Amino acid sequence: MTDRASTRDDAPAGRDVQDTPPEQPEAGSRTVGWLIQVITGALVLLLVTLHMIANHFIVPNGLRSFTDVVDYLRTPIVLFFEVTFLVVVTWHGLLGLRAVLFDFGLSRRTERAITGVLAVVGVVTVGYGLWLTSVVISWA
């Protein structure tokens, strides 16, 4: 059974997903959603491993001092990696939360509202993270 559409982890509860025959993959946004969840999940796994090693495991006491954080984030490749991590982990996390909320068997209208709210939360989260990063980098 290789039907990836009906094996996605963000499928809403009690809907057509569990009842979709394996040979009839469901097309559309939910399939895309599942693939995005898999791709962002793989990226998160890679980036969180690098993040933990770089920021905690190879650093004395497990945390960088303020001066070290500034120096660390001022390195272009590190900045790219940390910003990518922020975007990807936020996306993956909120898409996962959406999947859990959809398990309550909500109406389509409520599901759309939740998607909208979580999209705003995601933008605000990434925006705040970028602002915080800019404050640290520009610290005199």
Added chain:
Amino acid sequence: MSEEQAVAGTPAAPRAERRVRRRGPVSWIDLRGRRLGGWAFVLNRATGLGVLLYLYLHLVVLSLLAGGPSSWDGFILIATNPLFLLLDVVLLFGLLAHGLNGIRVSLVGLGIVVDRQRALFVAFFIIGFIVFLIGAVRILGETGGG
């Protein structure tokens, strides 16, 4: 495919797991008739929510950076006390459980190793346990600075 081999989220998933999904998160605490796929599903969702909560707590803590050296360096002293480090160990467990189980779900969902799900679960459990032990010893070794 037996019920134990079925992966979370697939049409071939065990009945207990389908019940979990249909009845929503409230049924996560219902232990009746749960098999491996059902446990893996609940573990994935629970650790996912835990890690998401941690992500926002982490962002709140990182906000101290905006206060400059006095604010952040003062926090570092608190962060190396044993209670705080224990939370890091819990985080490591959540990341490993969610990450490794996520790999399993993704591989099976993409049609890879569909008939080896139980073996995959056991293999990832062993890998996760070893990495967790090494990581936990490393984290707790930071107590008191060092």
